[in-house]
Amino acid sequence: MRDSGGVRIEGLARAVNGLIRSGVELQDLKAAFGRIADLGVELASRFAPIRTGALRRSIRGSKAKNKATVRAGGARLRYAGPINYGWPRREIQPNLFLQRAETVLRPDVLPILEREINTILERQF
Numbered sequence: 001m002r003d004s005g006g007v008r009i010e011g012l013a014r015a016v017n018g019l020i021r022s023g024v025e026l027q028d029l030k031a032a033f034g035r036i037a038d039l040g041v042e043l044a045s046r047f048a049p050i051r052t053g054a055l056r057r058s059i060r061g062s063k064a065k066n067k068a069t070v071r072a073g074g075a076r077l078r079y080a081g082p083i084n085y086g087w088p089r090r091e092i093q094p095n096l097f098l099q100r101a102e103t104v105l106r107p108d109v110l111p112i113l114e115r116e117i118n119t120i121l122e123r124q125f
Contacts, residue, residue, distance in 0.1 A: 019117065033065075036105070
């Protein structure tokens with residue numbers, strides 16, 4: 001599946017490394033990115049087309065210490081990519097449900113991260 005570009009925050013890796021050096025637990029940061037991934041899954045599920053519901057059920061989020069990812073499809077659901085990105089040869093128009101979810105979530109990512117990091121810092125120090 002192709003990368004949609006995603007939400008990238010310049011300097012985030014440096015900020016995360018600085019927080020880790022300050023004693024912030026990685027699990028706390030993973031939880032913050034988990035909340036963002038959960039919101040992304042919820043939004044993508046709303047935008048995904050429904051025939052059987054399998055595509056919506058396949059949407060899942062993952063988290064790491066410095067990113068949140070939302071994916072759809074898998075080995076048994078290979079049509080997620082063509083539905084999202086389109087397939088001109090088969091006359092399948094792109095639905096772009098993952099990109100639409102990203103567009104809606106984008107303005108909220110930085111405030112969510114800021115709030116979560118401030119909460120972590122208040123707890124730690």
